[in-house]
Amino acid sequence: MLFWLAGVYFLVNVRLPRVLPAGANVYLGQPLAWLSLGNLAYLSWRFGLKERPVFSRRLTAMAILVGLLQVALAILAGLALGFGRSPYSHHPLALLGNLFFMGTMLVGMEISRAYLVVLFKRGSPVLSVACVALLFACFSIPLGKYTSTIDPQSFFEFAGETLLPAVSQSLLATFLALAGGPAASIAYRIVPELFEWLSPILPNLGWTVSAFLGTMAPAVGLLFVQRQLQWGYFPSGRPQSQESPSGNSWILVAVVTVSMLWFNTGLFGIRPNLVSGASMSPALNPGDIVILRPVEPESIQVGDIIRVVQAGTPILHRVIEITDEGGIREYVTQGDANNVPDRPVSADQIDGRVVLVIPKIGWLAIGVRRALPWLN
Incomplete structure (x- = not known):
């Protein structure tokens, strides 16, 4: 199943766009690929598992309500910050094609998600949910999003606006799949998907607001649904302790997820920055x-x-001189490995001071960013 999932991701992001025209790719090739995954996942779910979660109408309805809450928060943010036109066509035939594309992808992803999380839950449900959620979060992001992170700023914007919300939403969907099967996770995910594909206008939010809402709403939904399970609100036919991880585990997961978002967007007063060049070597290295x-x-x-x-480019360099002529203060910087200083900058061009250096831990991000273009 894992190899098939990876193969479908490779097909829809790399192979099919090269060999098929755009329309045939989106409305025929990719849906067939997702249908193949969904069919294999259904057969594995139906005949490959001895125990499966019991379908619960209450849990499915709760999943829909959480999806509606997520959409409502986005609309409220749009009322405050504005709306923009949807990038998707709303011609009737285009709508049908888009719904077919979205539906096949959703069904394929969620049935395979449910199969894998139930298959691996025997050792540790928390570890199973965390690993499967991270896997499907990564596979839910188009390959082009990864390859577009060409500088540190775009990387952290990608992490805040795309990756962390994807992980948060995937955690909730995976938990729902473990507790109520694919119907529950589909019920949650289909609500924001329908809003995105069908609405002629969409909230025009900055990346920090989008990141906050996209991470916070699923995290709150996860805690709420888990608490209902603890209280026995959703009948499952089995003791609750066997059906879901402890509440403390999920509180920890949600707190860590939201804390990562706040740290990444600077809400703690500090924020990270990836060093990708060698101009400050040996003090700062790629x-x-x-x-x-x-x-x-x-x-x-x-x-x-x-x-x-x-000129729109962020630079991390050392201050070598401060001038103050006519009441105008300017700062001259230079990389430790450079032979010439930079042009002087004014105070409003300064975007922070380095207070801590953590060596080498960003190499994974740099390696992934450099390797991904080879797949295109």
Whole structure:
């Protein structure tokens, strides 16, 4: 099943776009690929599992309500921040084609998700849900999203706006699949999908707001559904302790997920930045993660490493000189490995000061970013 899932992901993201025209790819090739996955997953679910979760109408209805809550929060944010036109066609034939494409993908993903999480739950339900959720979160993101992270800023925006919400939503969908089978996870996921594909206007949110809502709503939904299971609200025919992990485990998962989002978007007052160049070697090397903190320009001293934005490009360099002529203060920076200084920058171009360096842990992100273009 895992190999088939990976094969379908490779087909729809790499192979089919090369060999089929755009229309045939989206409305024929990709749906057939997802249908093949769904058929294999259904047969495995039906005949390959000795024990399966009991279908619960209450749990399925609760999953729909959580999906509606997620959509409602997005609409409320749109009322405050504005709406934009949907990028999808709303011609009747195009709508039918889009719904067919979305439906086959959803069914294929969710039946295979349910099969895998139930298959692996025997050792540790929490570990099973976490691993399967991470796997399906990664496979739910188009390959082009990974390859578009060409600089540190775009990488962290991708992590906040796309990856973390995908992980949060996948955690909830996987938990629902473990508790109530594929019907429950489909019921949750289909609501925001229908809103996205059918609505002629969509909330026009900044990436930080989108990241916050996309991560927070599923995390709250996860805790709520899990609490209902603990209270026995959804009859399952088995003791609750065998059906779902402990509440403390899921509280920890939700807290970690939301904390990662807040840290990534700077809501703690600090934020990470990936070093991808060698201009500050040996102080900062490619693959290092630096922690930035907002700083008052007056407190910057010669020798500080700061992040400045020049011509739209963020740069991490050391301050080598501070000038103050006619009441206008400017900062001259230079990379430790460079022979010439940068152009002077003003205070409003400074985007934080480095307060901590964590060596090498960002190499995984750099390696993935460099390897992904070879798949295209």
